[in-house]
Amino acid sequence: xxxxxxxxxxxxxxxxxxxxxxxxxxxxxxxxxxxxxxxxxxxxxxxxxxxxxxxxxxxxxxxxxxxxxxxxxxxxxxxxxxxxxxxxxxxxxxxxxxxxxxxxxxxxxxxxxxxxxxxxxxxxxxxxxxxxxxxxxxxxxxxxxxxxxxxxxxxxxxxxxxxxxxxxxxxxxxxxxxxxxxxxxxxxxxxxxxxxxxxxxxxxxxxxxxxxxxxxxxxxxxxxxxxxxxxxxxxx
Ligand code: SAH
Ligand code: DHB
Ligand code: MG
Numbered sequence: 001x002x003x004x005x006x007x008x009x010x011x012x013x014x015x016x017x018x019x020x021x022x023x024x025x026x027x028x029x030x031x032x033x034x035x036x037x038x039x040x041x042x043x044x045x046x047x048x049x050x051x052x053x054x055x056x057x058x059x060x061x062x063x064x065x066x067x068x069x070x071x072x073x074x075x076x077x078x079x080x081x082x083x084x085x086x087x088x089x090x091x092x093x094x095x096x097x098x099x100x101x102x103x104x105x106x107x108x109x110x111x112x113x114x115x116x117x118x119x120x121x122x123x124x125x126x127x128x129x130x131x132x133x134x135x136x137x138x139x140x141x142x143x144x145x146x147x148x149x150x151x152x153x154x155x156x157x158x159x160x161x162x163x164x165x166x167x168x169x170x171x172x173x174x175x176x177x178x179x180x181x182x183x184x185x186x187x188x189x190x191x192x193x194x195x196x197x198x199x200x201x202x203x204x205x206x207x208x209x210x211x212x213x214x215x216x217x218x219x220x221x222x223x224x225x226x227x228x229x230x231x232x233x234x235x236x
Contacts, residue, residue, distance in 0.1 A: 020226065027061060027223040035060045040122035041090060047121075048085030051114045057087035058154070058180065059225045066152060066178070070095025073176055075149035079142075080104040081135045081163050082155030082180075086115030086128075092152065093124035102128045103142065105135040105155070135159070139166040147172035154180040157197035161204045164233075168213065173236020179204065183220050183229030208233060 031037065037060050049055065058066065066088055070078060076097045083089055083106035093102045102124075106112045112132045119125040131138045135155050151167040153160060160179060167177045182188060187198035188205070208216045208231070216233035 020222075023222040023226075024224050027059060031060045035064045037063075040118075041087065043121055044085055044087050044090060044118035047118055048087065048114055051085070051110070053085050053111060053114060056225075057084055058091075059223050061223065062180075062221070062225075062230075063088055063091035067091040067095040069176060069178065070150050073149045073174075076100035077146060077148045077150075078102045079148040079151045079167065079170060081139075081151075081153045081167075082106065083115045083130060084111050086118040086122075088152065088154065089115060089119060089128055090122045090124055092150075093119070093122075093127050096127055100127060103131065103148075104128060105131050105133070105138045107132070107134055107155070136162060136166075139163070139170070142170060144170050147175060149175055151175065151177045152180070153177065157181060157184075158200045160200050161207050164204055164207065168211070168235065171235040175235040177214070177231075177233040177235065179231040179233070181228050182218055182231045183227065185227050188229075204231070 045057065048057065070092055074097050075095065077100065078092050078096065080089055080092060080102060083104040089102055089104050096102065106115065109132050112130050115130060116125065119128050136159060148170050151171065153163045153167060155163065164177065164179065171177065182201045182204065184195060184198045184201060187193045187195050188201050190198065193199060208214055214233045214235055216231055218229055218231045220229040
């Protein structure tokens with residue numbers, strides 16, 4: 001049961017470069033210079049917090065990455081699984097091609113309501129469709145044509161492999177699929193982990209490795225949201 005793998009790293013590993021306060025300081029440095037969230041993004045974070053939503057939206061730098069990838073894709077159709085308060089949705093919607101749409105799936109009606117108001121304030125609500133319900137059920141109601149150009153998977157972690165398979169069905173050659181929270185403080189590499197989310201991410205990696213239709217990589221990240229990482233997969 002309790003195994004040696006649970007022990008803490010040796011004290012020497014805790015040098016100043018491994019310190020979470022450093023990760024935060026660098027994120028804040030980058031946010032100040034490159035990301036530059038505007039009032040609508042700040043307000044979305046504040047309103048989500050005030051409504052009691054968990055503070056698990058993507059970081060500002062990660063949000064900007066979503067925006068840049070959407071733009072690079074010239075994405076007219078974006079699928080997001082897991083809306084929360086719509087912070088990532090705002091970034092995605094801002095990266096849309098003219099007349100594009102974001103379809104975002106959320107289980108919790110309260111989260112969806114907060115998102116609606118945040119999207120409205122950001123001026124993107126005309127380009128976003130929020131579907132309330134279990135994503136796995138909503139996905140089966142979405143028309144596979146036209147396919148999505150970009151998919152962001154960020155909902156209940158144990159369902160991630162199933163969401164990835166749905167994303168593939170709703171994709172075309174050239175679609176990008178980004179999956180959040182794949183590293184889970186390193187639990188991804190722990191073959192004995194009993195964290196259900198980490199096990200799901202291991203299944204995801206195995207599924208993707210065996211899937212000839214996608215080419216993928218995974219980037220570990222540190223920052224204001226701690227130690228995690230994302231997978232990015234290109235279809236076709
Ligand atoms: N993408 C958001 C964060 C999403 S947090 C951002 O970065 O701003 C994960 C969200 O997934 C939560 O709002 C949670 O309610 C939702 N969720 C959990 N289980 C779900 C399910 N089965 N179907 C759809 N959404 C789900
Ligand atoms: C959790 C979910 C997320 O999407 C995230 O980015 C961080 C944490 C969570 O459920 O704990
Ligand atoms: Mg996430």
